[in-house]
Amino acid sequence: MEALDLARWQFGITTVYHFVLVPLTIGLSVLVAIMQTAWYRTGNEKWLRLTKFYGKLLLINFALGVATGIVQEFQFGMNWSEYSRYVGDIFGAPLAMEALIAFFLESTFLGLWIFGWDKLPRKVHLATIWLLAIGTTLSAYFIIAANSWMQHPVGAEYNPETGRAEMNDIWAVLTNPTTLVAYPHVISTAFLVAGTFVCGIGVYWMVKKARANKDDADLPMYRTAARFGAWVMIIAGAAVIISGDEQAKIMFEQQPIKMAAAEALCETEQPAAFSLLSVGHLGATDCNDVKTVLAIPGMLSFLATGDWNAEVSGLNDLQPKYVERYGAVDENGDVIHYQPNLLITYWTFRLMIGLAVFCAALALAVLWTTRKKQYADQKWMKTLAVVSLPMPFLAASFGWIFTEMGRQPFVVAPNPTGSDQIFLLTTFGVSTAVSATMVLTSMIVFTVVYAVLGVFWFRLIHRYAVEGAAPANPPHNPDDGEAPGPLSFAY
Template sequence: MEALDLARWQFGITTVYHFMLVPLTIGLSTLVAIMQTAWVRTGNEKWLRLTKFYGKLLLINFALGVATGIVQEFQFGMNWSNYSRYVGDVFGAPLAMEALAAFFLESTFLGLWIFGWDRLSKKVHLATVWAFSIGSLMSAYFILAANSWMQHPVGAIYNEETGRAEMTDIWAVLTNNTTLVAFPHVIATAFLVAGTFVAGIGVWWMVKSVRANGDGPENTDASMYRTAARFGAVVMLIAGVGLLVTGDLQAKLMFKQQPIKMAAAEGLMNTEQPAAFSLLAIGNLAGNDPESVKHVLEIPGLTSYLATGDWDAPVTGINQLQEIYSERYGATTADGETIEYRPNLLVTYWSFRLMIGLAAFSAALALAILWVTRKKQVSGALWFKRLALVAIPMPFFASAFGWIFTEMGRQPFVVAPNPTGSDQILMMTMFGNSDSVSAGEVLTSMITFTVVYGVLGVFWFRLQKRYTSEGAPVIAPPPDDSDDEAGKPMSFAY
């Protein structure tokens, strides 16, 4: 394999690994803040116990997310220096904002939240966790602004003298319409992940508690975990609706900006009117024989609706788009090789369906929770516990497949052209990697990072399992605000 192929593999491995942690941090930070708010407003100790319980799991996830995220930015300057040289003037701005504003806001207020339980007043301490949550959302926005510019470059011009893209309007970059639809979709995903996490663990503990101590009113632990499960279920349902709405908006915009990506997601080889949505396709999706792709199960007109809002609208196929792209951006490389603008059909087609299909486990769990725990009931059913355990990882995988689809579908571009822009800023992936980094060096670093990340993953799982298995702690509430705490040092709450 060449250095380019290995660099792509390394970036894909490290990015997917990192993003498995990101949505849980974003969503769970807000859910923990809501739990603590409920405790401050009601004084009910169950909310304090849940805050401490899920807060501890949040800290473990955040720590590993920070460690794995740092590697991402180093790769831009090492494996992808040509890309960084070309877009650094634009791409670096939102990344700097993420680091200077969002990350410092997150870290500072998370530290105050961790150490300030016995030192800060209830309301001030509550404000710190909300500030941390807001910082997480800001961080996500700036990162998505950078990624969305790669999907749809705006607010910049190409300088022929320097051979670089140069920013002309930072506001246009930050308010890119691609960002404005991607951000709510990603945040809804984060809440689906976090809601499933909270609900799944709540169900697991509720069933365990009922089987050990019965389902009587004296079993306060079962009642507490029922509250967590129902809270998570409500979050999942709201997030699910948000995903449907924002996903539809994102698909319609993507059909305009990157039509070949969405055609690949449908396995739509030739233009159709109306275009059906494929549920199952057979044939050589790997791309060697695209004409062999046949749709076995499909929903008539749905792809036309997803693309335009019209059930009878024509949708351009991959083969026709290949010709259009070749005419617009070039048919061959400098070496005379034909440029393949069709993304990997196997990856885009199935990652799009896995993104949608795996999220269905969260919907099943949410509906089961609301039904089984209706009228203040608790349950000790083993099937309920098993469903919870199966459902917990599914939205993690769904979000990962969503990003695989988004990034792989953009190929062969690392910066996709803006078909409506006056300046055609674009860069193909084959020209973005570093000239001075050899395949052996990339392979060495890829193996090293994969091993290190594997070890970190084991620690993450063991810590999550250990503290989840301990359950919500039995704790006394912090001292009243009226108590004299002057001079008392901060203490680590976990």
């Protein structure tokens, strides 16, 4: 394999691993803040115990997320130095904002939240967790803004003297229409992940306690956690659908070949059907090798434009249009295949959508079995909760893979309504000074280290999840200025 292939594999491995942790940190920080707010307003001990219980799990996830995220930025300067040279003037701005504004906000107030339980007034301490939550959501915005520029470059012009894209409007970069539709989708996904996490663990403990002793004093607390998570899942799930629909529509305008590949749409159709199942050669590169066997008539036209009878361009028509506008061969004289990998785009798009069904099933089952102050004690509920826990993580990861792999062969996709000069093929983004051996060595090292970190992450999350919430403290006066004891965590 060449350095380009290895660099892509390395970035894919490290990015997907990091992105497994990111949605949980974003969503759980807000949910923990809501739990602590509920305790602050009601004085109910169960909210304090839930805050500290899920707060421990948040700390574990946050620490691993920081450790894995640092590697990403080093890769831009090493494996992808030509990409950084070309877009550094633009791409570096939102990343710098993320570090200087969001990350420092997160890290500063996370420390105050951890160690300020018995030292800060309750109102001030509550503000620290909300500032942490604000920091995580701000961080996501700046990262999405940077990535959205790669999907749809705006606010920049090409300088032929330096051979670089240079920013001329930072506001246009930060308010990129792609960012404005992608960000709500990412945030709602984060809440879906966190809601499933809170609900799944709450259901596990509720069923366990209910089957052992119907009079267990902790049952109301875990029922509250399960129902709280379930409602978050319902609201977030609706937001995911709405924001995903908006993102699909703008993607059809900006990157029509990506969405055509996601649907295995070979020929232009009016109206176009949404493919539920297509068959063909595994890894087929020729769209004609794929045949749709099950589809919903007109659905793709509606998803693309909002009109059930609209025309949607197919891959066989889009390829020559791309060739006409961006060229048939690259600077090395190699033929450019603008069609993304059909196997990856088609199935990652469907897995992203399909795995969310588990979340819907868990949320509805919890709300039904715990209605009228009942406690779920069915064994299948516990099984459903455990099985559902990883599903939104996987769905989010498949969605990220689809977004990035579907952009190929571009690392910076062209803006169909902007300058034809601002785009970059992935082939020319890789460093010319880093050999395949060097990339392979670092990839092996990172993969092994990340595997070890993954084991530690899982064991820590599992350990503290199955340990349950700490025992109830003696009755506490909510008007006191301090909380009963600091947040404990075994490092």
